[in-house]
Amino acid sequence: MVGRLAGKNAIVTGAAGGVGLETVILMLREGASVLMTDISTKGLEVALAKVQSVVPEHDGRVETRPTDVSNEEDVEAAVAHVDSWGGVDVMFNNAGIMHAKDGDSEEVPNDIWDLTMNINVKGVFFGSKHAVRSLRKHGKKNGSIINTASMVAIVGAATPQVAYTASKGAVLALTRELAIVHAREGDFQRDTQSPRIELIFSYFRLPFQLLVPSSPQVSAFSGRSVLREYTLMLQSTPMLQDWLGDDKAKRYRREVHFPTGRFGEAIEQAQAVIFLASDESSFVIGTDFLVDGGLTKAYVTPEGPALPAPQNLGK
Numbered sequence: 001m002v003g004r005l006a007g008k009n010a011i012v013t014g015a016a017g018g019v020g021l022e023t024v025i026l027m028l029r030e031g032a033s034v035l036m037t038d039i040s041t042k043g044l045e046v047a048l049a050k051v052q053s054v055v056p057e058h059d060g061r062v063e064t065r066p067t068d069v070s071n072e073e074d075v076e077a078a079v080a081h082v083d084s085w086g087g088v089d090v091m092f093n094n095a096g097i098m099h100a101k102d103g104d105s106e107e108v109p110n111d112i113w114d115l116t117m118n119i120n121v122k123g124v125f126f127g128s129k130h131a132v133r134s135l136r137k138h139g140k141k142n143g144s145i146i147n148t149a150s151m152v153a154i155v156g157a158a159t160p161q162v163a164y165t166a167s168k169g170a171v172l173a174l175t176r177e178l179a180i181v182h183a184r185e186g187d188f189q190r191d192t193q194s195p196r197i198e199l200i201f202s203y204f205r206l207p208f209q210l211l212v213p214s215s216p217q218v219s220a221f222s223g224r225s226v227l228r229e230y231t232l233m234l235q236s237t238p239m240l241q242d243w244l245g246d247d248k249a250k251r252y253r254r255e256v257h258f259p260t261g262r263f264g265e266a267i268e269q270a271q272a273v274i275f276l277a278s279d280e281s282s283f284v285i286g287t288d289f290l291v292d293g294g295l296t297k298a299y300v301t302p303e304g305p306a307l308p309a310p311q312n313l314g315k
Contacts, residue, residue, distance in 0.1 A: 003031025004278040006059070009085045011035045011078055013069050013127060014095030016043030019148065021271035021314040023092060024062070025054050032046070033060035033085060037067035037078050038095070054313050061085070069095045069123030072130075079130040087138030090277045091131035092146040093124040102161040115164045121174070124148075128178055136185075144277045147175050151292050159253070166309035172288065179286035249270060260292040261306025267313060 009028050014020040015036035028051065036051075038044050044064040051062060065081055067074045068265035082088050097119050101112045124147045134141040150253050152161070255262060272291045275281055290296060 003029065003059070004274060004280065005090070006031030008032045008089035008277070009035075009082050009087065010081075010090035010092065010169070010277065011037060011082055011088060012094060013037045013078075014148075015064075015068065016040050016047045017314070019266045019269045019273070020092070020094045021047050021050065022266045022312055023050055024095070025313045026267075026270050026274050026279070027277070028055045028058040028060055028062055030278075032090065032277075034062050034063045035078060035082050037069075038063065038064075039066065039068050041066045046257075049163070050314050061091075069093070069126060070118040072122075072126045073087075075123070075126040076130050081133050082269070083134055083137065087140060088131050088134040089140060090093050090141065090146065091127055092145040092148075092277070093127035094148045095123055096120045096148055096167075097211065098161060098164045102115045102163045104160040105162055108163050116163040116167050117170075120164070121170045122173060124171050132182065142279060144281075146273055146276055148313075149175070151290070151296055154290075155296055156235060156286070166235050176286055183285055194260050257295050257301060258300060258303045258306075259298050261302070261304070262293070262309055264291060265309050265312055267310055279315045 005027055008031070010022050010032045012024050012027070013035060015024050015034075016038035020036075020038070024036055024047070036044055036047060038047070044066060048062070048064050063081075065078050069075055069076045070233060079088060079091075086304050098118060102108050103117065115300050128147065131143070131145050134140075149171040150164070150168040152165045153172045157165070216233050267293055272289060276284065276289060
């Protein structure tokens with residue numbers, strides 16, 4: 001049986017754990033070739049070993065490349081790496097941070113604000129920018145660019161992390177803009193006279209999609225002969241769980257807002273990524289794709305035990 005991503009080349013940032021790692025595993029199962037990127041070289045080594053143990057046989061290739069998404073040269077080099085495979089088909093801009101020193105407007109230091117923006121916003125911008133260039137360079141008619149954002153970009157919280165929240169709001173706005181700008185890109189000719197690598201288009205759709213997980217994170221996706229965008233929302237990522245720790249009151253204050261009674265798991269976000277990266281989502285453009293367990297639609301949530309959670313594959 002042919003996989004849903006058969007023949008596609010993908011880049012996943014923040015691939016050393018959480019949603020990124022689960023996405024890599026599912027992408028390989030669906031026939032894609034994947035470049036795993038992360039700022040942690042050791043983390044990539046451990047993650048690759050896990051991927052190979054979970055998916056020992058796969059049609060696509062899987063490789064790793066240490067990448068600092070806040071450094072444009074690193075991102076450009078990662079995309080060039082996949083250009084040697086035939087060009088990018090799927091870009092999942094998933095890497096991001098939620099710093100422990102983040103807080104309200106009087107608490108967050110300027111350097112933490114800048115660090116958060118450099119990784120969470122510039123990282124998405126650089127990834128989208130160079131993925132579009134690769135799609136154009138190789139004459140792709142189908143492509144997906146997926147950016148991770150957060151439900152805090154949609155609803156307010158009295159537990160502030162203003163740098164993180166502002167960065168994810170920027171991701172939502174950037175994703176929507178790119179989705180509309182590139183909505184009709186398809187076949188094209190390069191304008192070699194333009195220093196900005198401008199292109200002359202006859203038809204080229206590049207759907208951008210934004211996926212919003214059930215933890216303070218979101219993802220935007222683009223693909224097919226249209227640039228699609230989606231957004232992901234709040235999930236139980238290692239970043240979030242490390243931050244919550246063993247503080248039961250802190251955890252309950254957040255979990256109570258989920259109709260399901262629990263945080264989403266990384267694999268539940270990754271499954272949404274697979275849909276958005278596939279040709280099945282060809283008419284999903286400029287949409288905030290919420291994967292939040294109903295949190296953003298809830299007022300009073302049910303009582304009783306939480307629903308069971310699926311098992312992550314990368315554990």
